[in-house]
Amino acid sequence: MHGYQLRSEFDAATGATWPLNIGQVYTTLSRLERDGFVEAVGEAEEGRVAYRITDAGLQEVEKWFDAPVPREGRPRDELAIKLALALTVPGVDVQKVIQVQRTAALRSLQDLTKLKAGADPVADAAWLLVLEAMIFQAEAEVRWLDHCETRIALLPRPGVRTTSKEEVPR
Numbered sequence: 071m072h073g074y075q076l077r078s079e080f081d082a083a084t085g086a087t088w089p090l091n092i093g094q095v096y097t098t099l100s101r102l103e104r105d106g107f108v109e110a111v112g113e114a115e116e117g118r119v120a121y122r123i124t125d126a127g128l129q130e131v132e133k134w135f136d137a138p139v140p141r142e143g144r145p146r147d148e149l150a151i152k153l154a155l156a157l158t159v160p161g162v163d164v165q166k167v168i169q170v171q172r173t174a175a176l177r178s179l180q181d182l183t184k185l186k187a188g189a190d191p192v193a194d195a196a197w198l199l200v201l202e203a204m205i206f207q208a209e210a211e212v213r214w215l216d217h218c219e220t221r222i223a224l225l226p227r228p229g230v231r232t233t234s235k236e237e238v239p240r
Contacts, residue, residue, distance in 0.1 A: 072118035073099055083196040085185075087204065102127065149211070153218055164222055172215045179208040 071079070073095040080090060099121055102108040107127030110119050123131070149171060156162040182205045189198050 072115075072120050074118065076121075084200045085197040087200055157222065165219065168215050168219050168222075172212060175208050175211045175215065179205065179212070182208060 073092060076099075077090050077092055077095050080088075099108060103110060103121070106124060107130055108121040108123055111122050112120055153164065153167060156164045156167045182201060186198065186201050186205065189201065191198065
């Protein structure tokens with residue numbers, strides 16, 4: 071396949087949840103060719119170069135599928151950072167921040183559930199895996215926000231003194 075075909079296949083499999091820049095696709099193909107993981111096999115339509123995976127590339131893909139995705143390699147969690155800062159910055163209504171986020175997460179959950187209802191379990195199997203991951207993540211976010219709200223409600227109110235650290239819930 072050529073780069074545009076690869077991007078189209080990726081978009082179809084993932085429901086375009088991770089948009090790929092076509093320039094990045096071709097840059098990556100060039101790097102993969104340099105490293106011996108793909109090779110050019112001639113021109114496809116409109117003068118585009120078609121590529122195929124090499125044996126070394128197949129081995130690399132197999133290694134990738136066999137290895138877990140490390141949690142520490144994922145991007146930082148902006149929401150967790152936002153709530154931590156909201157709790158420490160004077161004048162920020164933390165409950166409002168939580169409620170705004172919960173509303174957005176529930177709206178997203180509704181939209182994702184509607185998409186799932188309209189998907190074909192066989193033809194859209196790959197897309198459904200991605201979609202269900204997004205649903206589970208939205209559900210987990212709502213649960214975590216509920217937890218944050220409960221934990222924050224247990225904290226002493228400003229101006230109220232506690233006599234020891236043991237009295238502050240953890």
